[in-house]
Amino acid sequence: xxxxxxxxxxxxxxxxxxxxxxxxxxxxxxxxxxxxxxxxxxxxxxxxxxxxxxxxxxxxxxxxxxxxxxxxxxxxxxxxxxxxxxxxxxxxxxxxxxxxxxxxxxxxxxxxxxxxxxxxxxxxxxxxxxxxxxxxxxxxxxxxxxxxxxxxxxxxxxxxxxxxxxxxxxxxxxxxxxxxxxxxxxxxxxxxxxxxxxxxxxxxxxxxxxxxxxxxxxxxxxxxxxxxxxxxxxxxxxxxxxxxxxxxxxxxxxxxxxxxxxxxxxxxxxxxxxxxxxxxxxxxxxxxxxxxxxxxxxxxxxxxxxxxxxxxxxxxxxxxxxxxxxxxxxxxxxxxxxxxxxxxxxxxxxxxxxxxxxxxxxxxxxxxxxxxxxxxxxxx
Numbered sequence: 001x002x003x004x005x006x007x008x009x010x011x012x013x014x015x016x017x018x019x020x021x022x023x024x025x026x027x028x029x030x031x032x033x034x035x036x037x038x039x040x041x042x043x044x045x046x047x048x049x050x051x052x053x054x055x056x057x058x059x060x061x062x063x064x065x066x067x068x069x070x071x072x073x074x075x076x077x078x079x080x081x082x083x084x085x086x087x088x089x090x091x092x093x094x095x096x097x098x099x100x101x102x103x104x105x106x107x108x109x110x111x112x113x114x115x116x117x118x119x120x121x122x123x124x125x126x127x128x129x130x131x132x133x134x135x136x137x138x139x140x141x142x143x144x145x146x147x148x149x150x151x152x153x154x155x156x157x158x159x160x161x162x163x164x165x166x167x168x169x170x171x172x173x174x175x176x177x178x179x180x181x182x183x184x185x186x187x188x189x190x191x192x193x194x195x196x197x198x199x200x201x202x203x204x205x206x207x208x209x210x211x212x213x214x215x216x217x218x219x220x221x222x223x224x225x226x227x228x229x230x231x232x233x234x235x236x237x238x239x240x241x242x243x244x245x246x247x248x249x250x251x252x253x254x255x256x257x258x259x260x261x262x263x264x265x266x267x268x269x270x271x272x273x274x275x276x277x278x279x280x281x282x283x284x285x286x287x288x289x290x291x292x293x294x295x296x297x298x299x300x301x302x303x304x305x306x307x308x309x310x311x312x313x314x315x316x317x318x319x320x321x322x323x324x325x326x327x328x329x330x331x332x333x334x335x336x337x338x339x340x341x342x343x344x345x346x347x348x349x350x351x352x353x354x355x356x357x358x359x360x361x362x363x364x365x366x367x368x369x370x371x372x373x374x375x376x377x378x379x380x
Contacts, residue, residue: 003030
């Protein structure tokens, strides 16, 4: 079965995470991805670890499947000409060099658009190609700090905390993928490509969603609430008699069901707690009452009872528990592939489930220049 983007060719000059994550998604959807590195390999993640499997980095493997690897020296005239020749037969070119670098190479959008008017040119930088910060290097940790994300993550005791993965890279990769496909769709009508200017900073700020909206409407600076929700109560972790769990009551009907389950109907009749806005206003009164009830039984008891009564809930799982979760197994979220050097590797699968053109792993993450002979022969 062919992939949804089987007819699309992508020239991927990006490295590390945001760009490679975007192109991996496009590759999962069937596009031909040419991962371009300097001779010997220039994607920094190849050296990030441990762990390594036969000298192959787990970090590199997480974002580079379904690609063909070629090596080109962009510091040479011949290397630049090779890219220009490949652009002629490509639909997309994506890079995450600092602002101005592609211009120095002679591979800026204005130049490549003349070679291929239909090219979709995607630039990913830390802060974008305009504005006073455009020359600043952008790393996920810095972006999380500057965007406000860290200020609302953690609690008063922990201080600002970053998300446990490079979330701004992932968000930017997803936005890039959306924007690229939007530009491809528009191209079917206009016949022309266009340039996309993506930044980690913009993407991170966009993820503030309701917290950002709360500030813009009220002027009140949001504070870190730990595992509590700013706009919904009770929607947080609770300590059962043995361990913590998550209870996520999303509406008044679910709250009343929780009160009945606990045998505390009076909590549902109390005017302070009858509606969600009231519960948010009286959070400090309600939460200790619920916490006292949850502490009377183990987490498994509460999770089973809440599910029976239609109350959203879930365990706090460690990654090893996630890897053996039967739901994820049924959804094919952990897969294997054969890597030329590392042998059999395990990877997290794609969440995209398409009925007619399903995602398929055709290629394990490539070694540097693994497909030089196959691809570069086309440019000679």
